[in-house]
Every structure is written in C-alpha cells, then in structure tokens.
C-alpha cells in the first residue's frame with residue numbers, strides 16, 4: 001500500500017506569496033503544495049495537503065490522520081508558539097510529526113523561539129524557505145525507515 005503523508009499548514013500560510021515575502025519568500029502555498037506532490041511522486045508515496053486558519057480544525061486534522069497517514073509535516077504558523085492544544089493532539093495521536101517553518105524562528109523575535117510543537121516532534125526544519133517542505137518529507141521518510 002502506498003505510504004501517505006499529511007502536509008498540514010496553519011494560519012496565514014494561505015497568504016504565502018504576498019505575505020511578507022522578505023521573510024517568507026515569494027512562493028505561493030499552491031506552488032509549495034505542487035513541490036510536495038512532486039517530491040512524493042519521486043519518493044513513491046502520496047501526500048495530502050491541508051491548510052486551516054483555525055486551531056481546532058488543525059487539531060481535528062491531526063485526530064483524523066490516525067490510521068490514515070504514516071506521519072505529518074506540520075507548519076503550525078503562529079500556533080507553534082501558543083498552542084498547548086496542538087502539542088496535546090500530537091502527543092495523543094502519537095503520529096510522527098516533522099515541525100516545519102519557512103523562516104528561521106530562532107533568528108527572529110524572542111516569542112518565536114519557543115515552540116510547543118518541538119518537544120513532541122520528531123525534529124524541526126526551519127530557515128530554508130519553501131525548500132524546507134521537500135526536505136521535511138525526506139526527513140519524515142528517513143524517520144519512518146524508508147531509506148533503509
């Protein structure tokens with residue numbers, strides 16, 4: 001059966017391309033999702049891409065991912081820095097999650113240095129812009145043992 005990965009994007013990431021391009025780059029979310037599908041095809045897996053601006057909807061997506069997806073690439077946007085609910089959802093579902101950020105959150109404002117996702121994630125990729133998404137897919141597959 002083809003392995004499936006969920007690419008889950010949080011608040012304001014639907015505005016990528018026009019949103020602070022000096023910070024997040026000029027690539028749109030649709031282009032990022034196309035990059036994810038291309039990498040999935042190269043790797044012989046399938047990805048489903050979902051974006052929501054709502055914290056509870058992201059929690060619902062994580063719950064629904066159980067038993068359907070082998071793992072999740074999660075850019076939780078600003079909820080990264082605030083959401084105990086997302087942290088708990090990851091712990092509760094026990095899904096392997098790769099935390100992803102376009103920008104290097106550690107080189108930005110102090111409030112972005114804390115991540116509620118990091119303690120429950122497999123690992124974190126940040127600072128590589130849109131290129132981080134295919135990197136995160138590869139990282140998740142490596143974690144899942146696809147490279148062995």
Ligand code: DQA
Nearest residue numbers: 075076077078101102103112
């Ligand atoms: C972000 C970083 C967050 O701090 C910010 O709130 C975002 C995007 C990133 O991809 O760099 O919305 O997750």
